[in-house]
Amino acid sequence: MNILLSNDDGYLAPGLAALREALQQSLQGLASLSIVAPEQNHSGASNSLTLTRPLHAQQVGEDSFAVNGTPADCVHMALTGLLDDMPDMVIAGINAGANLGDDSLYSGTIAAAVEGRHLGLPCIAVSLAGRKEKNYAAAAQITLDLLHRLQQTPLEPDTILSVNVPDRPFENIKGVRATRLGQRHPSQAMISVEDPRGREVYWIGPSSNSQDGGEGTDFAAIREGYASVTPLQIDMTRHTQLDVLSNWLQD
Numbered sequence: 001m002n003i004l005l006s007n008d009d010g011y012l013a014p015g016l017a018a019l020r021e022a023l024q025q026s027l028q029g030l031a032s033l034s035i036v037a038p039e040q041n042h043s044g045a046s047n048s049l050t051l052t053r054p055l056h057a058q059q060v061g062e063d064s065f066a067v068n069g070t071p072a073d074c075v076h077m078a079l080t081g082l083l084d085d086m087p088d089m090v091i092a093g094i095n096a097g098a099n100l101g102d103d104s105l106y107s108g109t110i111a112a113a114v115e116g117r118h119l120g121l122p123c124i125a126v127s128l129a130g131r132k133e134k135n136y137a138a139a140a141q142i143t144l145d146l147l148h149r150l151q152q153t154p155l156e157p158d159t160i161l162s163v164n165v166p167d168r169p170f171e172n173i174k175g176v177r178a179t180r181l182g183q184r185h186p187s188q189a190m191i192s193v194e195d196p197r198g199r200e201v202y203w204i205g206p207s208s209n210s211q212d213g214g215e216g217t218d219f220a221a222i223r224e225g226y227a228s229v230t231p232l233q234i235d236m237t238r239h240t241q242l243d244v245l246s247n248w249l250q251d
Helices: 014-026 071-082 108-118 136-152 218-223 239-250
Strands: 002-006 032-038 057-061 064-067 089-096 123-129 160-166 176-178 191-194 200-203 210-212 227-232
Touching: 002 014, 002 071, 014 032, 014 089, 014 123, 014 136, 032 071, 064 071, 071 089, 071 108, 089 108, 089 136, 108 123, 108 160, 108 227, 123 136, 136 160, 136 176, 160 218, 218 227
Parallel strands: 002 032, 002 089, 032 064, 089 123, 123 160, 176 227
Antiparallel strands: 057 064, 160 227, 191 200
């Protein structure tokens, strides 16, 4: 098995290093790893591709590349010609911070996984849900467990799993739950400050707490000490509204 690793925090991020180390130790002789990740942090880049300038892939280790582009750029390049051997799956992460609910729309980590799905591979996006971001080893162990499950009992080929792991030691994680995406309140207000030259600059406001964080959501699982695994799909069509819209257009 050939596994492609990527992320949105950059190729030097501790989460990526922890994931690589865990996979190498557990899958020694059973799988080969390649890393194609951004040169710099691209958190919040979502699924953007770079179309207005050329991209460069700098080799930074054996089968490891740093790309001056987005997470989606990295996976796209890896799967369309950069790597000699085609990967069998994509694992993105471990992200520094949660990707819960509406975060999925903005997450570069999930975007890396989605790009792999666009190109026909099963994908896992892994995030460490917490503010201190210490227990990457626990998130890596959860990822290994899921990978072993996938090898024993494969899911559909177009599967995308968004995994969030509470930031606590592995032995303190209560288990793993299948979840749906919750929903956050609207983001907090934009922050305006003055730069050293007296110009007004703006920071996007921080995320708010969950609006829909009830039973069965990814928010609830993390809050209660469980790892959350949410199956994602690409089709954004609101199928239940197709007939309503058709009638509305005719009227």
